[in-house]
Amino acid sequence: MKKLLSLALLLFLALGFTACSKDDDATAEILGVWTSRSQFEGLARNSAISFTIGDKAYVGLGTDGIDKFTDFWEYTRSTNTWRQRADFPGVGRQLAVAFAADGKGYVGTGYDGVNKLRDFWQYDPTTDQWTRKADFGGSARYNATAMSIGNKGYVGTGYDGNSKKDFWEYNPATDAWTQKPSFGGNKRMGATAFSIGSTGYLxxxxxxxxxxxxxxxxxxxxxxxxxxxxxxxxxxxxDDLDYDYSALPRQNAASFVIADKGYVAVGTSSGTKTDCWEYNPSADTWTQKTDFAGAGRTYPVGFALGDRGYVSLGAAGSTRLDDTWELDPNAENE
Known part of the structure; x- marks a missing residue:
């Protein structure tokens, strides 16, 4: 009887060590470390805009649920500091779009609480000045998405009273909008767009x-x-192509690009999300990264500076947020 008990104990311990080993392996496969960084210095908000120029990120506009903001801030990674810059001169708004092209930032469309908007503005970081540019070529709208490819900007989808799927190119050299072919999918709002190299993704x-x-x-x-x-x-x-990306669909997420990979984090599906995914365009595959370390949220901003990604602001239920988090995508999470 004692021998049977000893054998059972050994078997239990062996299974326990095996399970621990499998868990450790599974944990080691999920890379990425999130670190809290300096809080956004303006008021907490959601539905703001962001873009990057050089080693700086620019964040502004948005809403606290009542007011629509026009303040505008610059984040420097090397010093982990925020600095207020010239206010956006257009009407305060939420759910606008932004992109950077040819060394300048561009902000437009959105919703001021009454009107859907289509005005567009250029920000020059060297002079800290705004200049109004040609209105967006499509209809006035909000909750669209935008990206830059090369030295041109692109805006599409959104809501103008109906969901949209049109796609427009902006050329800073001529200050002109040109409609481009629409993608083959459905109309939508709350989409995500980013570019990797000379290719855009929607x-x-x-x-x-x-x-x-x-x-x-x-x-x-x-x-x-x-x-x-x-x-x-x-x-x-x-076909040996088993995969499960069913956790990825969402709206109003944060996205950014580091080197040759795209990243999507947080947003909302049946509730607010905290998961983070990395896209490899050469293999057309997604890999889950370490979950976002802050509160799950929707309508955040996302941007990348060098080899780090950032998620800031957003809403968790009725709470507006002002925290900022940095992702090192390849660090081991202990």
Whole structure:
């Protein structure tokens, strides 16, 4: 009887060590460390805008649920400090878009609480001055998405009374908007866009209350859209391409690009999210990173400076947030 008990104990311990080993391996596979950085120095808010120029990030506008802001701030990674810059001269707004092109920032569209907007403004960081530019070429709207490819900006989707899927290019050299071919997916609002190299990517968002699972890339040289793997669960023993990206669909997320990888974090689906995912365009695959360390949130801003990504601001229920978090995507999370 004692021998049987000893054997059972040894078997239990062996299984326990095996389970611990598997858990450790699984934990080691998920990389990324989030670190709290200096709080945004303006009032807490959601639905703000952000863009980066050189080694600086610029964040502003948005709402606290009542007021629509025009203040504008610069973040410096090397000193971990915020500095207030010239106020945005247009009407205060939320759910606008922003991008950087040719060394300057551009901000436009959005909602002032009464009107949908289509005005566009240029920010010059060397002079700390704003200049009004040509109005957005499409209809007045909010909750659209934007990105820059090369020295041009791109804006699409959003809501103008109906969800949209049109796509527009802005050329800073001529101060002109040109409509480009629309992608092949559904209309949507709350989508995400980013560029990696000379290719733009548009994904996520919702249409008629349904989260969208398609991903599209845009080549400005050919003006062609290409569809990539849907964000679904895929199990096919015949093609050895098993994957589960079903946790990724969401709207109003943060995104940024580090080197040749794209990142999506937080946002909302059935509730606010804290997960973070890395996109490898060469393999068309997603890898989960360490969960965001702050509160789950929607309508945040996201940006990258060097080899770090940042998520700041946003809303968690009725609470507006002003914290800022930095991601080292390849660090081991102990």
């Amino acid at each position: 994904l996520l968002g919702a249409d008629n209350g349904v989260l969208q699972t398609d991903i599209w890339s845009y080549d400005p040289a050919t003006e062609l859209w290409t569809q990539h793997k849907d964000l679904v669960y895929h199990d096919d023993s015949n």
